[in-house]
Amino acid sequence: MTQSLHFSWELSGSGWATCRIWDGSTKHREIVSYCTNALADLLESMAGLYGPHGIQRFSFDLEPVEARWILRRRNSDVHIAIRRFPDIWTSSDAPDGKGTLVWTSTRPRTSLAHAVLMAAEKVLRTHGEDGYLQKWRRHVFPTTELKTLRHLHLAADDCALQH
Ligand SMILES: [Zn+2]
Structure with a gap:
């Protein structure tokens, strides 16, 4: 059984990003809009997995679909569930x-x-902070959130991979 996980984030157009995740058996793709600070929200929730709270949630706006990511810590594992709601304007309070x-x-x-x-x-690396803002338009690159996650991962996970 594989423990691998692959994830990519590509700025695919002005104000859009393509997010892909696959675990070796099933792939998932989302086209995420700049209506939310999506990459920052993702990195913040990841960092939250190192804190006291067992559950982290964030939502991508797929205009108008809400893609809600629910991350549950189980010991050293994380259970990831992605749920879709038809309209983010009406579903933000939905269970x-x-x-x-x-x-x-x-x-x-x-x-x-x-x-x-x-x-x-x-x-x-691909876009730089200036290039990122030009493409994503509404938010700057989440440099602080990225540094925080890098620090937590290197300090708390016994990761043997290259960084
Ligand atoms: Zn690592």
Whole structure:
């Protein structure tokens, strides 16, 4: 059984990003809009997995679909569930169970954090902070959030991969 997890974040157009996640068996893709500070929200929730709270949630705006990511810590693992709601304007208070489950996987926190960290660093390497703002338009690159996650991952996960 594989523990691998792959994640990518590509600025695919003005104000849009393509987010891909796959765990070796099933792939999932979302086209995320700049209506929310999506990459910052993702990195913040990842960092939250190192804190006292067992559950982290954030939502991407797929205009108008809400893609809600629910991350649950289970010891050294994280259970990831992505649920979709038809309209983010009306669903932000809706309970998780009302959404349609579109992707789920359980992976070690270190694998998830590593994959997200590498993807965000690639975005920064590819575009730089100026290029990022030009493409994403509404928010600056989340440099602080990225540094925080990198620090937590290196300090708390026994990650043998290259950084
Ligand atoms: Zn790592």
